[in-house]
Amino acid sequence: MKTPNGTRPPATNTPPAPDPRDQELRALRVEDTQHQAKLPSYRAVHSDSTSTPRVSTLIHSTLTYQQHKITSSTLCVLVEIIPTTLKTPPIFIANIYHSPGHAIATLDALLQRIHRIAGRNPLLIGGDFNSQHRDGLSVHHSTGSHLRLTTHNNFHTPTRIGNSVTMDTSPDLTLSRSLKDISWSPTQHTLGSDHYIIAIQMPHTPHRPRLLTHNLIHWDAIRSARRKLPSTRIEDIDDWVSSLLNDISAHTQHITTRSDTPTLDTCLAHLWEAHHSILERWKRQKHNRTLKRRLATLQTQITAHAEELCRSNWGQVCNSIAGNLSTKYAWHLLRHVIKPTNARTTSQHHIAHLFHNTTLFPDSFLDQLRTAHTAPGTSSPLPPYTGAPNEALDNNISEQEAA
Numbered sequence: 001m002k003t004p005n006g007t008r009p010p011a012t013n014t015p016p017a018p019d020p021r022d023q024e025l026r027a028l029r030v031e032d033t034q035h036q037a038k039l040p041s042y043r044a045v046h047s048d049s050t051s052t053p054r055v056s057t058l059i060h061s062t063l064t065y066q067q068h069k070i071t072s073s074t075l076c077v078l079v080e081i082i083p084t085t086l087k088t089p090p091i092f093i094a095n096i097y098h099s100p101g102h103a104i105a106t107l108d109a110l111l112q113r114i115h116r117i118a119g120r121n122p123l124l125i126g127g128d129f130n131s132q133h134r135d136g137l138s139v140h141h142s143t144g145s146h147l148r149l150t151t152h153n154n155f156h157t158p159t160r161i162g163n164s165v166t167m168d169t170s171p172d173l174t175l176s177r178s179l180k181d182i183s184w185s186p187t188q189h190t191l192g193s194d195h196y197i198i199a200i201q202m203p204h205t206p207h208r209p210r211l212l213t214h215n216l217i218h219w220d221a222i223r224s225a226r227r228k229l230p231s232t233r234i235e236d237i238d239d240w241v242s243s244l245l246n247d248i249s250a251h252t253q254h255i256t257t258r259s260d261t262p263t264l265d266t267c268l269a270h271l272w273e274a275h276h277s278i279l280e281r282w283k284r285q286k287h288n289r290t291l292k293r294r295l296a297t298l299q300t301q302i303t304a305h306a307e308e309l310c311r312s313n314w315g316q317v318c319n320s321i322a323g324n325l326s327t328k329y330a331w332h333l334l335r336h337v338i339k340p341t342n343a344r345t346t347s348q349h350h351i352a353h354l355f356h357n358t359t360l361f362p363d364s365f366l367d368q369l370r371t372a373h374t375a376p377g378t379s380s381p382l383p384p385y386t387g388a389p390n391e392a393l394d395n396n397i398s399e400q401e402a403a
Contacts, residue, residue, distance in 0.1 A: 029056075029127065031055050032054055036051060036052075037058060043059050043061060044058050064082040066353060067079050068092075074096060078114060079092070080093075082352050082353065092114070092121055094126070096129060098129045107129065122176070122177070123179070124179060126175065150176050150177065150179075155170045157185075158196075159196050160172065161194045161196075179202060182202050183200070213254055216252065216255055217252050217253075222251045268305055278298065
């Protein structure tokens with residue numbers, strides 16, 4: 001899914017529970033980018049250490065993971081999501097970008113390596129294979145028939161928007177093995193791309209964050225609705241206030257976010273709403289160049305406004321701790337900026353890594369850690385007392401003193 005600046009909006013990995021906290025994005029797959037993908041509260045894993053990695057996977061900070069390095073001409077990021085319980089198997093997520101110029105043998109060899117690393121554990125594979133199949137595209141390549149995995153795509157639902165000379169297609173593949181109860185659905189959001197964002201839900205027990213509900217009031221719609229009312233004198237102030245509150249309630253949108261998103265920008269929300277509306281109109285009039293130019297203009301405005309919001313939000317955070325350096329929030333922020341690896345979450349991830357990678361039983365592993373990192377329980381002899389005798393001090397503790 002490629003945007004004008006080369007960014008591929010990723011698929012999402014969310015649990016199927018109806019609770020909004022369970023629908024939070026847990027893993028994001030990004031391909032064919034022109035810069036390193038970054039997102040607050042997520043840790044990025046890139047296919048290479050350059051400033052322009054082609055493949056990236058973003059893991060939520062509440063999840064413990066470890067990366068498996070694979071040497072291949074086909075770009076790939078393979079991460080293992082470590083469960084919170086010892087009896088739950090880990091989930092392997094592979095993000096692949098297979099260039100059209102590479103031979104099918106390189107993709108086959110890469111998939112075999114991924115299978116060997118994952119073993120019998122659940123495996124989810126996605127990305128841009130450039131391996132077309134007759135169900136999704138009009139052109140059929142042999143690579144599309146050699147994957148030997150379960151395909152979750154609904155090829156009757158397009159995932160890529162065509163242009164004035166091509167039809168809508170479904171080239172984005174999602175493959176899995178040993179995974180049950182997976183739901184696949186393309187969202188109606190594109191983030192300025194010609195591909196839809198694909199949402200993938202699988203069973204998982206996530207950390208449930210505290211949620212906030214924001215009220216997005218559409219003032220323009222309220223003004224339009226109020227203008228249509230008959231212009232009469234206000235006879236009863238209570239009825240007039242009740243009518244005004246009803247109009248406000250009818251044109252208010254409730255949006256739920258996590259606690260790390262304390263505010264919601266109405267201008268950005270309206271820009272995205274206008275972009276989505278014009279995009280739906282352009283799908284029915286793909287030869288309309290005016291709509292195409294308006295989409296490009298809106299995308300530029302959205303990018304500029306989002307960058308300005310980031311700078312403004314960071315300025316507000318800095319201003320909030322100015323003169324309040326003695327508060328707990330200020331010190332937590334400064335510690336994270338100076339050395340993020342000292343966070344409590346990082347220590348929990350290290351402990352989860354140790355328990356996951358050891359071959360010992362938990363009790364034996366804890367005994368080994370205790371022996372290796374604690375001093376032996378040997379006591380050194382105390383020196384003799386050389387002071388003057390004190391009978392009151394040498395007496396046993398009485399019941400009155402203990403009470």
